Every structure is written in structure tokens, then in C-alpha cells.
Amino acid sequence: MSKSYRHGQILRIIRSKSVHTQDELARCLKTIGLATTQVTLSRDVRELGLVKTPEGYREITHEETGPAFRLLAAEFLHDIRAASNLVVLKTAPGHANSVAVALDNEEWKEVVGTIAGDDTILVIAPDEKTAAHLCKRFHKLLEGR
Amino acid sequence: MSKSYRHGQILRIIRSKSVHTQDELARCLKTIGLATTQVTLSRDVRELGLVKTPEGYREITHEETGPAFRLLAAEFLHDIRAASNLVVLKTAPGHANSVAVALDNEEWKEVVGTIAGDDTILVIAPDEKTAAHLCKRFHKLLEGR
DNA sequence: CATTCTGTTGAATAAACATTCACTTATGGA
DNA sequence: TCCATAAGTGAATGTTTATTCAACAGAATG
Numbered sequence: 416m417s418k419s420y421r422h423g424q425i426l427r428i429i430r431s432k433s434v435h436t437q438d439e440l441a442r443c444l445k446t447i448g449l450a451t452t453q454v455t456l457s458r459d460v461r462e463l464g465l466v467k468t469p470e471g472y473r474e475i476t477h478e479e480t481g482p483a484f485r486l487l488a489a490e491f492l493h494d495i496r497a498a499s500n501l502v503v504l505k506t507a508p509g510h511a512n513s514v515a516v517a518l519d520n521e522e523w524k525e526v527v528g529t530i531a532g533d534d535t536i537l538v539i540a541p542d543e544k545t546a547a548h549l550c551k552r553f554h555k556l557l558e559g560r
Numbered sequence: 561m562s563k564s565y566r567h568g569q570i571l572r573i574i575r576s577k578s579v580h581t582q583d584e585l586a587r588c589l590k591t592i593g594l595a596t597t598q599v600t601l602s603r604d605v606r607e608l609g610l611v612k613t614p615e616g617y618r619e620i621t622h623e624e625t626g627p628a629f630r631l632l633a634a635e636f637l638h639d640i641r642a643a644s645n646l647v648v649l650k651t652a653p654g655h656a657n658s659v660a661v662a663l664d665n666e667e668w669k670e671v672v673g674t675i676a677g678d679d680t681i682l683v684i685a686p687d688e689k690t691a692a693h694l695c696k697r698f699h700k701l702l703e704g705r
Numbered sequence: 706c707a708t709t710c711t712g713t714t715g716a717a718t719a720a721a722c723a724t725t726c727a728c729t730t731a732t733g734g735a
Numbered sequence: 736t737c738c739a740t741a742a743g744t745g746a747a748t749g750t751t752t753a754t755t756c757a758a759c760a761g762a763a764t765g
Contacts, residue, residue: 418713433669433690436751452715457753466611467752468620469693470669475613524578524615545578548614563743581721597745602723612722 418459421449425459426474433471440472484517488556497550500543504536504553511536525549563604566594570604571619578616585617629662633701642695645688649681649698656681670694 424444434440437456444451465472491514494505506514515531518538525548527539540546569589579585582601589596610617636659639650651659660676663683670690675682685691 431669432686435689438751453752454715454754455713457751458714460752461614464614466613466620468611469606469609475611524576541577544580583721598722599724599745600743602721603743606723 421451422459422463424449425456425463425465429465429472429474435467435471484514484521485556487514487517488553492553495550495553497543497546500540500546502538502540502546502549502553504538506534506536508534510534523549523552525552566596567604567608569594570601570608570610574610574617574619580612580616629659629666630701632659632662633698637698640695640698642688642691645685645691647683647685647691647694647698649683651679651681653679655679668694670697 421444424447425440428434428440428443432443434443437453437460440456441451441453460472464475466475467473487510491507491510492504493507494503496503496505504511504514511531511534515529515536518526518536519529525540525545527541529539530537538546538549540549566589569592570585573579573585573588577588579588582598582605585601586596586598605617609620611620612618632655636652636655637649638652639648641648641650649656649659656676656679660674660681663671663681664674670685670693672684672686674684683691683694685694
């Protein structure tokens, strides 16, 4: 009954048939012996990066982050922190600028602009909520590096 | 204040910034002088084929229907009707079989199977709701042919 | 062991979204 | 003109999804 097993089953199900609601997905899982609730599935949907389309839930080709920023971040990005509508990124000394430039080039809609010092980048988001989302996105970028 | 103008503005907005809710979208439209409600936007989102992603609303590359079925349908498909969990397609006499074969090859998840006669195809959907959805999808296919 | 921390989950609830119904407006015949 | 029909809309309401909060389990630490 592990979470990752459930995730796998969810993917298998939505690949094989149209599932239009999370409750429906819960019923599908039940038929293979996995008892869950809509609450859990709401989280699973987010974690798996699924989106709801008129044809049912689908995996979305995760708009890939360009390699430049990804590589630089993997190498030099040390800390990520949200502060109101800002995200503060800490880098290795002297590398803030190059990382910020790479990030600018990504042209993420969530990023209004960046300011780079020596080892700190201030990423300006339009609002607090977006900043929090950005934060997660940065963390995700570093997973498993 | 036409609907199609609003649709255009909606696309422009979601291409340029992250919009996470329909209420937020309504506020964006208001700033350019378009007063709408969430109700209307719910319909617009569906009509424009947008999906909600963690990064905001997005146009989804409409999983293209293969050309074979599309072309055959444009040429020979005459009527579309839902009946319980079935969709009954009427074609030009003698063409039901070829259209059905092309449809089978599409491997739509909503289609359990098809049975073709001379000028009639029975499309079997898993349930009534899916049949209704299929119906719309067929109709959409024929728009503007 | 106790304790703290982290991750997972469900119940209750809030938020977001979709649908129904009634109304308006425009259009196109009789 | 008058009626019928169709398209578009919003208010109210129903459905679906997300979040909050509390509980619990297991791992790490004193």
C-alpha cells in the first residue's frame, strides 16, 4: 500500500481509460484493492503532474526547463527561500549573476524579474502565492541531483 | 463585446501571465474593460480547450485526431446521435465499414468498440456520460468542414 | 526508552468550477 | 408584425477539487 505503488497504479489507470473525477479514480483504485480518499488523490494528482482535460485526467509533458538554468542550478544553487512575494536564492560565491541570467532567459511567467548580487539572487514574483509556487518549482528542479 | 473578441483576449492574457482561477481571469478582463462572470469564463475555458495546470491555465495541444478518420468523417459522416451508452453514426450508404475501421484505429479511450452495418455505425462507450461526450467530440470534428 | 521530526493520511471545510434555469436579444421566416 | 428559434448570459445552485487541521507511524536523536 505504498504511495509510490499507488502512484503507479493511478498512471496505469488513466493511461488505459478516461477518468473524469477524483472520486471516479478512487472507485477504480478500489477495484484493485486500493482504498483511498479524494483528499489523497487530490494530492496525488498534483504530485504526478496530471491535468484534467475534457477527455479525462492526463499526464502533461512537463514544459521542460531549459538545460542551461537546470545545469547551473544543479551546480551552484545552494538555498531557496520565499519572503513575501520574493524568492531568495543563495548560490556559490560569485555565481549569482550567471545563474540569474540563465533564469531570466527561461522567461517563466511566474518571474517578474531578478536582481543578482554576489551570492544572492532576488527573484521577484507578482505575489506571495506565486512566490510560494516558484519556491516549490526550484526545489523540484534540484531533486535527485 | 463579442464572445469571440473575449476569447481572443483570454488567450492573450493566459499567454502572457499565469492565471490560476477563473475569478482571477475575470479581474484581468475587467482591467481591459470586459465585464464577465465566472460562469461565462467556465464556458469559455471549455470552448477554448484550456486546461488548468500548476502554472496556470494553458492551451492544450489538442491531441490531434488522425487525418484518416477526420477526412473520412468529413466526407461520409451524415448524422450523429447518442442513445444511452451508444453513439449512432449515420454515413453515406456503403461507407460505414471504412469509417468504423478508421475510428477503431484512432484508439480513443472513450470508445469500447464499434459495429458497422451498411450506412450505420454503432459506437459503444463505457457509459452514458462518455457517450454524450463522444457525441460532442464527433460534432466538433465536423465543424467548419 | 522518551522525544522530536518528517511524512502520510482522512475528516471537515473552503475554494474553485460546472450546470441549470430563466431571461434577453437577435434573426428569420410565416 | 408576430411568432419561433437560437445564441449568449448571469444568479443560484450543485459538483468537484484543494486546503487545513489533527492524528498517527516510523526514523532519527538525546
